[in-house]
Amino acid sequence: MPTILLVEDDRTLREVVALNLERQGFTVHQVADGEAALVAARQHPPDLIILDVMLPKLDGLSLCRIIRAESDVPIILLTARTGEVDKIVGLESGADDYVTKPFSIGELSARIRAVLRRAKAQTATSHVLQAGPLRLDLLRWEATHAGRPLSLSPREFRLLAEFMRHPNVVLSRDLLLERVWGPYYVGDVRTVDVHVRWLRQKIEEDPSNPRWIQTVRGVGYRFSLSEEP
Numbered sequence: 529m530p531t532i533l534l535v536e537d538d539r540t541l542r543e544v545v546a547l548n549l550e551r552q553g554f555t556v557h558q559v560a561d562g563e564a565a566l567v568a569a570r571q572h573p574p575d576l577i578i579l580d581v582m583l584p585k586l587d588g589l590s591l592c593r594i595i596r597a598e599s600d601v602p603i604i605l606l607t608a609r610t611g612e613v614d615k616i617v618g619l620e621s622g623a624d625d626y627v628t629k630p631f632s633i634g635e636l637s638a639r640i641r642a643v644l645r646r647a648k649a650q651t652a653t654s655h656v657l658q659a660g661p662l663r664l665d666l667l668r669w670e671a672t673h674a675g676r677p678l679s680l681s682p683r684e685f686r687l688l689a690e691f692m693r694h695p696n697v698v699l700s701r702d703l704l705l706e707r708v709w710g711p712y713y714v715g716d717v718r719t720v721d722v723h724v725r726w727l728r729q730k731i732e733e734d735p736s737n738p739r740w741i742q743t744v745r746g747v748g749y750r751f752s753l754s755e756e757p
Contacts (some may be wrong), residue, residue, distance in 0.1 A: 531554070531575050532554050535579045562590070563593055576604070582608070593621050604639055606631075623639060641731060680730065684723060728741055
């Protein structure tokens with residue numbers, strides 16, 4: 529059965545949830561604060577994370593952003609906040625689902641199984657990204673253009689993968705910096721422009737007039753599929 533990392537500072541709630549999930553066959557690892565959760569998620573990657581928003585040491589939304597920058601592990605947020613804005617913020621932080629307190633174990637269990645089913649379905653195909661002649665194999669860490677290998681640095685590979693995951697969507701420099709370089713990167717945002725320039729030189733027929741990675745002035749970049757034959 530799947531392994532769940534349960535991050536909740538309320539000891540009573542945490543133990544009740546863990547006990548009930550274990551009775552359903554899940555393996556549950558419990559931690560009480562955000563810093564411990566980050567260590568646990570890195571050392572023993574779980575199949576799913578249940579994450580309280582209000583946590584000591586490192587809050588749940590910040591933790592969610594860090595984990596999402598490093599992993600595609602499914603994340604369900606727990607919170608007492610019921611407003612629509614709060615839900616949007618949680619989902620934009622990288623969560624897959626959002627459960628408000630108080631909740632029933634039955635509801636949480638159903639959400640867990642639904643999120644795991646979606647993750648399993650995505651895993652079967654999501655390790656390969658294809659756009660025209662460009663192909664990325666995320667498991668083998670291979671990039672090709674029209675069948676010819678591309679020599680990409682790790683940062684260039686992750687940047688291209690981020691573009692190909694979100695075709696025709698404008699991605700800001702700040703967002704790319706957070707997702708590719710990590711939320712605690714302290715360098716200049718212009719490093720994104722430098723890497724985009726290097727990437728264009730490797731995948732564009734005419735880097736000065738790019739077909740794939742297009743600049744959106746004042747915002748960022750868009751990976752365009754509109755000109756595909």
